[in-house]
Amino acid sequence: QVQLVESGGGLVQAGGSLRLSCAASGRTFSSNAMGWFRQAPGKERDFVAAINWNGGSTDYADSVKGRFTISRDNNKNMVYLQMNSLKPEDTAIYYCARGITGSSIQPRHFTSWGQGTQVTVSS
Secondary structure, three states: OOOEEEEOOEEEEOOOOEEEEEEEOOOOHHHOOEEEEEEOOOOOEEEEEEEOOOOOOEEEOOOOOOOEEEEEEOOOOEEEEEEOOOOHHHOEEEEEEEEOOOOOOOHHHEEOOOOOEEEEEEO
């Protein structure tokens, strides 16, 4: 069973940057697509970004395109989310998720969530 542990969240001013990290346990990490989702207070969990098993394919929510970058290091069992030009509306708990296949990066194909890391962007 894969365990996902997020880190890197915090408080940042609007326009600032943060880099989230997700450490995954398990030997099958490189076989699965990985993704980031977020949930703001009182709202449903939304898709943010996804990356396929070898990093050759990525997808982003329209709201973060051009500002966020997802990447992975299969040698370290890590996935990252670089967040630049942060806005107050990016405030949320960010969750790392594992895909059920290596190639599909469709949001509905992600399961096995981590516990989340809080990102707060002040105006």
